[in-house]
Amino acid sequence: MATVQPSPAPPSASASASAxxxxxxxxSPRRGPVAxxxxxxxxxxxxxxxxxxxxxxxxxxxxxxxxxxxGALTVDLSAPLGDVTAWIVGNRDSHPVxxxxxxxxxNAVVVCVRGVYLFLLALGWxxxxxxxxxxxxxxxxxRLALTAAVSFLVCGLLGMWVPTxxxxxxxxxxxxxxxxxxxxxxxxxxxxxxxxxxxxxxxDTMQVLPAFAYxxxxxxxxxxxxxxxxLATVVYAAPPMAxxxxxxxxxxxxxxMEAVSSLGATGGQRLLTARLPLARKELLLGLDQTIMMAxxxxxIASVIGAGGLxxxxxxxxxxxxxxxxxxxxxxxxxxxxxxxxxxxxxGRRIGTASAGSAAPRGARGWxxxxxxTxxxxxxxxxxxxxxxxxxxxxxxxxxxxxxxxxxxxxxYTGVPVVGGTADWAAGFTDxxxxxxxxxxxxxxxxxxxxxxxxxxxxxxxxxxxxxAVLAMAAIGVLxxxxxxxxxxxxxxxxxxxxLVLGFTIAVAAARSERLERxxxxxxDxxxxxxxxxxxxxxxxxxxxxxxxxxxxxxVYALPAVVRITTQGLRSVDPAAMECARSLGATRGQQLRxxxxxxxxxxxxxxxxxxxxxxxxxxxxxxxVGSGALGYQVVLGLGQGDLATxxxxxxxxxxxxxxxxxxxxxxxxxxxxxx
Numbered sequence: 001m002a003t004v005q006p007s008p009a010p011p012s013a014s015a016s017a018s019a020x021x022x023x024x025x026x027x028s029p030r031r032g033p034v035a036x037x038x039x040x041x042x043x044x045x046x047x048x049x050x051x052x053x054x055x056x057x058x059x060x061x062x063x064x065x066x067x068x069x070x071g072a073l074t075v076d077l078s079a080p081l082g083d084v085t086a087w088i089v090g091n092r093d094s095h096p097v098x099x100x101x102x103x104x105x106x107n108a109v110v111v112c113v114r115g116v117y118l119f120l121l122a123l124g125w126x127x128x129x130x131x132x133x134x135x136x137x138x139x140x141x142x143r144l145a146l147t148a149a150v151s152f153l154v155c156g157l158l159g160m161w162v163p164t165x166x167x168x169x170x171x172x173x174x175x176x177x178x179x180x181x182x183x184x185x186x187x188x189x190x191x192x193x194x195x196x197x198x199x200x201x202x203x204d205t206m207q208v209l210p211a212f213a214y215x216x217x218x219x220x221x222x223x224x225x226x227x228x229x230x231l232a233t234v235v236y237a238a239p240p241m242a243x244x245x246x247x248x249x250x251x252x253x254x255x256x257m258e259a260v261s262s263l264g265a266t267g268g269q270r271l272l273t274a275r276l277p278l279a280r281k282e283l284l285l286g287l288d289q290t291i292m293m294a295x296x297x298x299x300i301a302s303v304i305g306a307g308g309l310x311x312x313x314x315x316x317x318x319x320x321x322x323x324x325x326x327x328x329x330x331x332x333x334x335x336x337x338x339x340x341x342x343x344x345x346x347g348r349r350i351g352t353a354s355a356g357s358a359a360p361r362g363a364r365g366w367x368x369x370x371x372x373t374x375x376x377x378x379x380x381x382x383x384x385x386x387x388x389x390x391x392x393x394x395x396x397x398x399x400x401x402x403x404x405x406x407x408x409x410x411x412y413t414g415v416p417v418v419g420g421t422a423d424w425a426a427g428f429t430d431x432x433x434x435x436x437x438x439x440x441x442x443x444x445x446x447x448x449x450x451x452x453x454x455x456x457x458x459x460x461x462x463x464x465x466x467x468a469v470l471a472m473a474a475i476g477v478l479x480x481x482x483x484x485x486x487x488x489x490x491x492x493x494x495x496x497x498x499l500v501l502g503f504t505i506a507v508a509a510a511r512s513e514r515l516e517r518x519x520x521x522x523x524d525x526x527x528x529x530x531x532x533x534x535x536x537x538x539x540x541x542x543x544x545x546x547x548x549x550x551x552x553x554x555v556y557a558l559p560a561v562v563r564i565t566t567q568g569l570r571s572v573d574p575a576a577m578e579c580a581r582s583l584g585a586t587r588g589q590q591l592r593x594x595x596x597x598x599x600x601x602x603x604x605x606x607x608x609x610x611x612x613x614x615x616x617x618x619x620x621x622x623x624v625g626s627g628a629l630g631y632q633v634v635l636g637l638g639q640g641d642l643a644t645x646x647x648x649x650x651x652x653x654x655x656x657x658x659x660x661x662x663x664x665x666x667x668x669x670x671x672x673x674x
Contacts, residue, residue: 045457045458045462045465046454046457046458049450049453049454049457053450057446057450060446061444061446066444066445066446066447067442067444067445068441068445068481068482069445069475069476069479069481070445073476073477074476074477074478074479075477075478075479076479077478077479077643077646077647078643078644078647079643081642081643081646081647082643084220085220085642085643088220088221092223102221102222105222105227105231106222106227109173109226109227109230109231110226110227112173113169113170113173113226113230114169116168116169116172116173117165117166117169120165120168120169121165121387123373124387125152125156125161125387125388126376126379127373127374127376127378128152128165129149129152129153129376130149130372130373130376131373132148132149132151132152132338133145133146133148133149133152134370134372134373135148135342136148136338136341136342136345139342139343139345139346140341140342140345140346141345144338144341144342144345147337147338147341148338148342151331151334151335151337151338152164152334154330154331154334155331155334155335156388156392156393157392157393157394158327158328158330158331158393158394158396159327159388159393159394159395160309160312160327160328160331161387161388162387162388163307163308163309163311163312163328163331164308164309164331164335166307166308166309167295167298167299167306167307167308167309167310167332167335168335170226170229170230170233170298170301170306170307170308171233171291171294171295171298173230174230174233174234174237174294174297174298175237175290175291175294177230177234177238178233178234178237178238178241178290178294179241179287179290181234181238181241181242182237182238182239182240182241182242182245182286182290183241183242183245185199185203185238185241185242185245185246186241186242186243186244186245186246186248186249186286187245187249187271189203189242189243189245189246189249189250190245190246190247190248190249190250190275190279191249191271196246196250199242199246203239203242203243204660205657205660206235206236206239207239207240207243208612208656208657208659208660209652209653209656209657210615210616210619210620210652210656211236211296211297211300211531211616211619211620212300212619212620212622212630212633212649212652213619213649213652213653213656214232214235214236214297215228215232215300215301215303215304215633215637215649216633216636216637216642216645216646216649217646217649218231218232218235218304219304219637219642220642220646224304224305225304225305226305226306226307228301228304228305229298229301229302229304229305229306229307230306232297232301232304233294233297233298233301236293236294236297237290237291237293237294237297238290240286240289240290240293241286241287241289241290242286243286244282244283244285244286244289245279245282245283245286247279247282248275248278248279248280248281248282248283248286249275249276249279251279251282252274252275252278252279256274256278284343284346287343288340288343288344291339291340291343292336292339292340292528295332295335295336295339295530296530296531296532298310299313299332299530299531299532299533300530300531300532300620302314302532303623303634303637304637309328309329309331309332309335310328310332310532312324312325312327312328313325313328313329313332313532313533313535313536314532314623316328317535317536317539317623317624318623320539320544321397321401322400322401322404322536322539322540323396323397323398323399323400323401323404324397325535325536325539326396326397326400326536326540327395327396327397327400329532329533329536332529332530332532332533333525333528333529333533336528336529336530337525337528339528340524340528404540407421407540407541412543421541421542422542422543424542424547425542425543425545425547425548425551426547428493428547428550429545429546429547432493433489433490433493433546433547433550436489436492436493437485437486437489437490439489440485440486440488440489441482441485441486445476445481448472448485449469449472449473452468452469452472452658452662453465453468453469455468455662455663456468456469456661456662459604459662459663459664460661460662460664464661465661467657467661468657468658468661468662471654471655471657471658471661472654472658474650474651474654475651475654475655475658478647478650478651478654479647480629480632480647480648480651483627483628483629483632483648483651484628484629484651484655486627486628486629487615487618487619487628487629487630487652487655488655490546490549490550490553490618490621490626490628491553491611491614491615491618491659493550494550494551494553494554494557494614494618495557495607495610495611495614497550497554498553498554498557498558498561498610498614499561499606499607499610501554501558502557502558502561502562502565502606502610503561503565503603503606505519505558505562506561506562506565506566506569506606507565507569507591509562509566510565510566510569510570510595511587516566519562523559523562523563526555526556526558526559527559527560527563529556531556531616531617531620532620534552534553534555534556534617535548535549535552535620535621535623535624538551538552538555538624539624544624544625545624545625545626546621546625546626546627548621548624548625548626549617549618549620549621549622549624549625549626549630550618550621550626552617552620552621552624553613553614553615553616553617553618553621554614556613556614556616556617557609557610557613557614557617560606560609560610560613561606561607561609561610564602564605564606564609565599565602565603565606567602568599568601568602568603568605568606569595569596569599569602571599571602572594572595572598572599573598576594576598577590577594577595580593580594604663604664605664607663608660608663608664611659611660611663612656612659612660615655615656615659618630619633619652622634629648629651629652629655630648632644632645632647632648633645633648633649633652636648636649
């Protein structure tokens, strides 16, 4: 990536030559000599693609024509998938594989979840609240302890105590299993180069797949219910733990490892006394990410019978009952905030003495915490406090629905000058979503493959290009080309809005520390909220349809884009910025010619994360009328048509893989840019 030296306004050729002659400022990255070969390689690849297209396209057009994906290249999987589904359903209660393997796993999951749930019930509402407060106190002090206590009390006040315990029980089992699985995979990848090469592409792919893609396979094997929900959550939440564990182990300080080896330590001793302690930061970050992803998936898994808070939201959204959805959504947000803050604080404080903290250290502090929890739990049980008292609940569903009806009558349409929210949604659908969908569905199928190949080759290698093109072609082979183009149109539109808003906000935040401080807590809260929760406000504001799903996707992806872009712009070498200012560059020139080029890796990462996050919510938007692939998955789950759902799920996997490959530079490119 070339470092573009700023020129005085207006820019001139002599000024540019002078800046080039002076060379980069001391300490600034020398990217110019590396960027030119990279650009030449990308240009050569595009030229080769153009030559191949000139040869192949006429042959393809003559053989299969243009337009939508040809039926001759489609494979109908509905019949074989239907047969497989019928065989599994028919043999689930009799075949040895299900009886003695999957059956034992299912029973173990049910026993564990029920055991945790009964334990929480035995503590009573007072004991559970005290347990959350003392754990937060031990991790982060009194302020977070008070936040945790208030959060759990609000869950009870909203009448969601039992669903909250159900979600916590499922999450506890899923997180423990995810951590164990992630640690084992991370140890293998961190200690073995061969295992790392095998696991890395698998983990990379798993982390870009939408959550919905994990539901149908487990439903096929375990059926609707808690076991399938837990196992889908484990598979979804384990990759971050595995990746960060491997990263921490492989990044251990070589000097420390050599010193330990020189003392005659065995492999096990080196792992326990050096590698794992040195990887503590990554391990705790992996735990935090696993917990948050488990909560997100536990909520989404309500579609396959997870129960708890997610089921309340799902049932409410199905009947467009915004009040009931909000009553269940608020506890989900509170749980997410408390869990995220607790694990983050534990990561900061572990192994260090926090100045000014009143929490005792070590085993004595935990013993005191256990004693407080036990005392409060016993006192609560003596007053018959096993579950939250019905008389202490506040029903917000009816007032919220009343407010929503008022919005429908006064804000949905007919608002002078600006129009209403329904008018905005209709305009976005008519002027952006519909034309974009029509354009994508009207493009010749081979041109879509060429566009994908060109985008992937621009940022990646021939291997990533082949992966992206094959993933896109697989969508056509599966026979869901048009629904996939519909989903892709929603993703493109939502990503465009996300990037415009995100880059604008990030530039302003990078220039103003006050704005960045104001945005930080808001972005933190939005970053921790599960995907499902974003559907509630957009349904209240815009109703149901593709535009509300796109709006939810924008709000969900925006925090990540803003944070990554802001960090990238702020991390630009100060010497380069000082050089630009000394040459008389305006703030706009500094941004365009210095900050944006030097922050290119962060910008590309922001685009990649925005695409992946938008796709995840657009798929979930099938629950609120977004149609396309998300609706087919919902239809397959809701009506037991697993063949349709599995085909749509496979297409979602291919679409996610393609979008990731065309927006993410390969490691080789990143290495060249650094």
